[in-house]
Amino acid sequence: MQLRKKTFKISVIVIIAIIILSNIGPMHSFVSLFANANHHRYSSSTAGFTFLEQYQGRDTAMLKKKFDLFKKETSDTILYRLFSKNPLAFWRYIDYYKDPRYDLPYKDWKEIEKEHRLKNTDLTHWQDF
Numbered sequence: 001m002q003l004r005k006k007t008f009k010i011s012v013i014v015i016i017a018i019i020i021l022s023n024i025g026p027m028h029s030f031v032s033l034f035a036n037a038n039h040h041r042y043s044s045s046t047a048g049f050t051f052l053e054q055y056q057g058r059d060t061a062m063l064k065k066k067f068d069l070f071k072k073e074t075s076d077t078i079l080y081r082l083f084s085k086n087p088l089a090f091w092r093y094i095d096y097y098k099d100p101r102y103d104l105p106y107k108d109w110k111e112i113e114k115e116h117r118l119k120n121t122d123l124t125h126w127q128d129f
Contacts, residue, residue: 045080
C-alpha cells in the first residue's frame with residue numbers, strides 16, 4: 001500500500017514538472033518549435049484572406065501587414081484565428097494567457113468555408129493553407 005502511494009506521488013510530481021518545464025523559457029521555445037508547426041492559421045470571415053504562420057519568417061508582424069493591406073480592399077475586416085484552445089495541449093498553457101494571438105476571436109474553418117460558398121466569392125483565389 002505504501003509503495004502505491006509513493007509511486008502515485010512521484011508520478012504526479014513528474015507530470016507537474018513536465019507541464020511547468022514545457023511552459024518556461026528555452027524549453028517552451030524548443031517544444032513549440034515542433035509541437036506548434038503549422039498550428040497558427042488565420043482567416044477573414046469569408047476566406048478572402050487566409051494566412052498560415054510558420055517559423056521561417058512568416059510571423060505575426062507579417063500577418064498584420066498583409067491583413068492591413070487586405071482590409072483596404074474589402075469590407076471583410078475581422079481576422080479570426082482558426083486554432084482553438086486545447087486543454088490537452090499542456091505545452092501551450094502559458095500562450096493562452098500571454099500570447100496576443102489568442103486574443104483574436106476564434107471561428108471554425110468549416111463555418112468560414114460554408115460562408116465562403118454561400119457568398120459565391122472567387123473560388124480561384126490563392127489560399128495560404
